[in-house]
Amino acid sequence: MKKIVTSVAAMIFFAAVVSAGGTKDKKTVQPAGKQTVKIGIAKIVQHPALDAVEQGIIDAVNDAGFNAVYDRQNANGDVNTAAQIAAQFKTEKVDVAVGIATPVAVALANTIKDIPIVFGTVTDPVGAGLVSTVAHGENNITGMSDAIPTEAHIKLFKEIAGIQTLGYIYTSNEANSISALALVKKGCEEAGLKLVTQSITTSAEVKQAAESIVNRCDGIYLSTDNTVFSALPSLVQVFGKAKKPIFSGDVTGAKEGGCLMASGFNYYKAGRATGEMVVKILNGSKPADLPVRFMTEPSDSDLLLDMDAAANCGITFPQEYIDKATFIYKDGKLTEK
Numbered sequence: 001m002k003k004i005v006t007s008v009a010a011m012i013f014f015a016a017v018v019s020a021g022g023t024k025d026k027k028t029v030q031p032a033g034k035q036t037v038k039i040g041i042a043k044i045v046q047h048p049a050l051d052a053v054e055q056g057i058i059d060a061v062n063d064a065g066f067n068a069v070y071d072r073q074n075a076n077g078d079v080n081t082a083a084q085i086a087a088q089f090k091t092e093k094v095d096v097a098v099g100i101a102t103p104v105a106v107a108l109a110n111t112i113k114d115i116p117i118v119f120g121t122v123t124d125p126v127g128a129g130l131v132s133t134v135a136h137g138e139n140n141i142t143g144m145s146d147a148i149p150t151e152a153h154i155k156l157f158k159e160i161a162g163i164q165t166l167g168y169i170y171t172s173n174e175a176n177s178i179s180a181l182a183l184v185k186k187g188c189e190e191a192g193l194k195l196v197t198q199s200i201t202t203s204a205e206v207k208q209a210a211e212s213i214v215n216r217c218d219g220i221y222l223s224t225d226n227t228v229f230s231a232l233p234s235l236v237q238v239f240g241k242a243k244k245p246i247f248s249g250d251v252t253g254a255k256e257g258g259c260l261m262a263s264g265f266n267y268y269k270a271g272r273a274t275g276e277m278v279v280k281i282l283n284g285s286k287p288a289d290l291p292v293r294f295m296t297e298p299s300d301s302d303l304l305l306d307m308d309a310a311a312n313c314g315i316t317f318p319q320e321y322i323d324k325a326t327f328i329y330k331d332g333k334l335t336e337k
Contacts, residue, residue: 037066037282040089042073042108043100044082045203045230049252049267053100053120056271057278064279077203077227079103079173086111096278099143101226102128102176109141116281119143120274121267123224124179125292134292142287144274145294146224148249148264150180154187154221157247161260161315165194167217169209169235171227172199180223206231210238219245222253224264229253245313251302257329260313261321262304265295302326 041057043050054072061068071092075082086107089097096116099105105119109130117140125131125145131138134145157163168184171177181197188195196216198209206228213220220239222228228235229250236258239246245260254262273293281287295301305317307330322328328335 035067037061037068037096038071038092038094039068039096039098039278040071040073040085040092040094041098041100042075042082042085042089042104044075044104044226045077045101046074047226047230047232047253048255049224049229049250050100050121050226052252052267053271053274056268056273057098057120057275058271060272060275061278061282064282066279066282075104075107077230079107082107083111090115096281098274098278102174105130105143106175113140115140116287117141117143118274118277118281118287121146121224121270123147123176127179128175131292134294137287137290137292140287142277142290143292144270144277145292146265146270147294148224150183150221150223150249151187151190153247153249153263154184154193155191156263157219157221157245157261158191158193160317160321161219161245161247161313163193163218163245165196165217167196167198167213167220168223169198169200169206169213169220169225169228170223171201171225173201174225174227177223177225177227180225184221184223200227203227203231207234207238210235214238214242214244217244219247219260222246222248222250222259224250232256233258240309240312243313245309245315248304251304251327254304254306255327255329255334257306257332257334258309259304260306260309260315261317262302262306264302265300266302269300270295304329306330308332 073085082104090112098118099108100120102122108117170181198213248254248259248262249264251262251264252267303325304327305325
C-alpha cells in the first residue's frame with residue numbers, strides 16, 4: 001500500500017490450482033455483443049480493495065459490449081499458486097491475462113510471452129521489472145499503477161494526529177512494498193518524524209507485527225500493501241485497544257471502521273481504468289503502445305474520516321477536512337457525502 005487485471009477456464013487445471021491454495025469463481029458468460037473473448041483475471045489475495053478492482057475490470061469489459069467469459073482466480077497470497085495460475089492462463093490461451101497486484105502480475109510476466117498482459121494496482125511497475133518506463137508498455141505488458149502520494153499522506157497525518165514517531169509494517173518479499181517503504185522513509189524525513197518499521201512475509205504475521213510495533217510509535221501508516229490489508233481487522237484491533245491512530249492509503253479497506261482517516265483513489269474506478277486498457281487491447285491496440293495509467297484526477301480520489309476512531313484516540317478533525325471528506329464513519333455507520 002503505500003501502499004499498485006475476462007474468458008473460459010480449462011477445467012483440467014482447476015484441481016491443480018485449488019490443491020495449491022488457489023480458489024476459483026464460477027465462469028460468467030455475458031449476453032452476446034461483440035466477438036466472444038477469453039479473459040483470465042488473477043488477484044494475489046481476496047480483500048475489499050482488490051475485489052473492487054476485479055469488479056471494475058469486469059464491468060468495463062461488459063459495458064464495451066464483449067461476450068466475455070472470465071476465469072477468475074485467487075492466489076491466496078501464495079506466489080507458487082500465482083505461478084500455477086499463470087501457467088493455466090497460458091495453456092488456456094486466454095485473449096488477455098490480467099494480474100491484480102504485483103506478485104501475480106510478475107508471475108504472469110515471467111510465464112506468458114505471447115499473450116497480452118494487463119496489470120492492475122501495481123505500485124512500482126518499473127521497480128517490479130514489468131516495464132522499463134511508464135511512458136509506454138513493454139512487449140506484451142502494460143497496466144495501471146496504484147502509486148499514492150505517500151509524502152503528502154504522512155504530512156497530513158502529522159498535522160491531524162500530532163504524531164512524532166510513525167509506525168510502518170511492510171511485506172519484505174513484495175517488490176511494491178519495498179518501493180513503498182522507500183517513499184515512507186522519504187516522507188518521514190520531510191515531515192521530521194522518526195520511523196519505526198516491522199517486516200512481515202505473510203498475513204498471518206500482521207497481528208504479531210502490530211503488537212510488536214504499537215508501543216514504539218504514536219500512530220501507524222498503511223500503504224497499499226495487500227498482505228497487510230488482508231489482515232487489517234487484527235491490526236485495527238491492536239491499535240484501537242492502544243488508542244493510537246491509523247492512517248490508511250486505501251479508502252476501500254477502511255470502510256469497515258477503525259482507521260482514523262484514509263485517503264486514496266477509488267479502487268472500483270481503478271478497476272474500470274484497468275478494464276478500459278483491456279478493452280483497447282481487445283479492439284486491436286498493442287500493450288507496448290499503451291502508457292502505464294495512473295489515477296490522478298481529483299474525482300478518482302476519496303477521503304474517509306472515522307469519527308469513532310478519532311474519539312477513541314482523543315483527536316478532533318478540523319472542520320475543513322470534514323467538509324472535504326467523501327465518507328464519514330460515525331456511530332458504527334458509514335455515510336457517503
